[in-house]
Amino acid sequence: MARDASYDIWFGGTVRVKGMLAQAGPGSYKPHAMDAPFTLIPPAPGGTSPLLFLCDHASNAVPADYRSLGLPQPMFETHIAYDIGAAQVTRALAEAYGAAALLGGVSRLLIDLNRGVDDPTLVMKLSDGSIIPGNRDAGKDEVARRLARFHAPYHAAIREQIARIGPAAILISIHSFTPAWKNVPRPWEMGVLYGRDGRLARPLMRHLAAAGFVVGDNEPYAGALEGDTLDTHGTKTGHANVLIEIRQDFLVHPVMAASFAARLKPIVDGALAEAER
Numbered sequence: 077m078a079r080d081a082s083y084d085i086w087f088g089g090t091v092r093v094k095g096m097l098a099q100a101g102p103g104s105y106k107p108h109a110m111d112a113p114f115t116l117i118p119p120a121p122g123g124t125s126p127l128l129f130l131c132d133h134a135s136n137a138v139p140a141d142y143r144s145l146g147l148p149q150p151m152f153e154t155h156i157a158y159d160i161g162a163a164q165v166t167r168a169l170a171e172a173y174g175a176a177a178l179l180g181g182v183s184r185l186l187i188d189l190n191r192g193v194d195d196p197t198l199v200m201k202l203s204d205g206s207i208i209p210g211n212r213d214a215g216k217d218e219v220a221r222r223l224a225r226f227h228a229p230y231h232a233a234i235r236e237q238i239a240r241i242g243p244a245a246i247l248i249s250i251h252s253f254t255p256a257w258k259n260v261p262r263p264w265e266m267g268v269l270y271g272r273d274g275r276l277a278r279p280l281m282r283h284l285a286a287a288g289f290v291v292g293d294n295e296p297y298a299g300a301l302e303g304d305t306l307d308t309h310g311t312k313t314g315h316a317n318v319l320i321e322i323r324q325d326f327l328v329h330p331v332m333a334a335s336f337a338a339r340l341k342p343i344v345d346g347a348l349a350e351a352e353r
Contacts (some may be wrong), residue, residue, distance in 0.1 A: 091224035107342030112181040113229035116237075117167060120174030127175040128237050130249040132190035132230075132305055134179035145185055146209030156203045157183045161327020161336075166250045168337035169344070176237050180230055185211070187222040189230050189247075192303020199222075224231035234309050238325035246276065247310045248344070252324045253296050264292035269299030271311045276318040280313040283343045296321065318352065 136157040170177035270277035310317030
């Protein structure tokens with residue numbers, strides 16, 4: 077899939093390319109080693125799935141030249157750095173559907189891929205009470221560098237995959253959330269987030285509830301965020317879309333995450349079938 081020859085960045089975590097989108101195979105996702113804007117898991121050979129799975133906060137990686145943003149390494153194993161378990165669920169669902177997936181390649185502490193370019197929370201100086209030293213002096217020029225190096229390539233890849241699929245593309249974004257916030261337990265086991273387009277969200281909530289989950293309707297976060305990934309690539313372009321939030325105590329181990337994805341697939345199947353009617 078050709079691209080403007082001026083595009084000269086790291087793709088897929090393995091090779092530097094110019095003018096082409098590099099694809100990384102299913103075994104290439106290494107969150108600690110990745111120094112790339114994203115990893116593309118390509119669709120199954122000959123696959124025709126309309127689904128595109130997204131995981132904005134898949135990775136806790138920060139390129140070496142950013143020196144861990146001045147934070148101790150254990151901070152990158154916590155929820156402030158990435159969505160725990162979300163990458164494993166995304167990969168498993170993409171494999172189950174034979175669909176493509178795009179996984180963000182850098183920690184949201186460096187830049188939040190799920191924010192618009194003008195969002196004031198794009199590069200956070202404070203996260204969950206922790207000061208981010210490497211972001212403290214990040215002015216407009218530094219934010220622009222991070223946008224060009226990490227944010228723009230990820231979103232260009234999303235556009236490219238949507239163009240490959242065509243008008244019927246359906247976007248499913250996978251995130252995870254902490255069981256408690258500021259020491260207050262969260263009652264939801266799953267959250268379904270959406271903006272103006274509830275075509276997939278509404279049946280998904282019904283099917284999740286029927287499966288026994290306690291479901292948040294635009295909880296624990298509001299789904300209508302101007303300029304975020306699904307607003308940009310889904311709602312504003314007319315593609316059906318939904319963001320699925322999974323409570324992290326279901327995903328604390330990769331085996332648990334894979335099991336949860338298997339549990340989630342028939343629920344998504346039902347929601348997709350109902351949304352088509």
